[in-house]
Amino acid sequence: MSWDGIIRAYHEFLPVTETMPIITLQEGNTPLLAIPNFVTAIGGDLELYVKYEGLNPTGSFKDRGMTMAVSKAVEAGSKAVMCASTGNTSASAAAYAARAGLRCIVLLPEGAIALGKLAQALMQGAEVIAIRGNFDDALRCVRALTEQYPITLVNSLNPYRLEGQKTAAFEIVDALGDAPDYLSIPVGNAGNITAYWQGFQEYQASNLSSKLPKLLGFQAAGAAPIVENRVFEHPETIATAIRIGNPASWQKAVRARDESGGLIDKVSDQDILQAYRLLAQTEGIFCEPASAASLAGISKLIDAEYFPPGAQVVAVLTGHGLKDPDQAMAVSEAPLVLNADLEEIAAVVMALR
């Protein structure tokens, strides 16, 4: 079957009109992969899958929301879009704006964006402004500017973003035949956990699933406003995608957590990096550090004997590992450098095993 993006695939669940152009890069339809080697390595009794959202066109889940937000912006006659971003939203906005012929202006926290994401925004023609401040400062500016000027805000405060992002929940149910017992997801600005909850609820209301999952959200310990119920003025974590101290969808995420009977907890940078490496080394799946928070969280809950035996769990891998090559290099050993000499190479290779 041919695939032409989430809007065409799920139009009956989306606010699609006759006049709306569909700006798509064929996002969605991402793999749901079982990861039994990882489960063995962390010592759990789970049926664990990852939803590999890093395989979207710009390498993150943001594309699901951006196809809707940019299509709607064009329908409304907008000529420019704007966002604040820890990187992925800007990469996605730049791509869809380029395809639609719109101006794209992005505000990024200076020095806190992973290299791959910045490269994408620049290559795809966004007008990139680095702000002396963090993501929360940048979002405050973008909210004010898009109220004052004829520019469409494409952060997840734009309701069309969440509409598009909820389709990932549909795909999970379509693949499993029902909702899983648990859905584990990293939480930053808290839009995505909100979107998943919306998606699972809508599918159940349409009798396409029999149950709802419990939502398990994970923030980085240095940027855990929802967990600690306080704004973090100076959020800090190696998982720069979720380095957010005052999430825009805070209350919606709390509601999703409580309605689902799940939890939102925090994981240390060390545990995030451990899950990040372990996933790549046991399963050949390379995600960015923020995405590994969902697996670090599962590992923490296994240690706390939270799950019933054999529980079916889906962890969302929100972004691709190639987004942040610096972090990958930082946790890896540099390659050996040898002469092009058979004996020298053989001596080393045979000594390694």
Ligand code: F0G
């Ligand atoms: N994972 C990745 C890779 C992200 O880029 C983000 C958010 C999240 C998780 C958290 O999702 O904000 O919906 O709770 N990135 C935004 C950005 C903030 O600007 O790219 P959330």
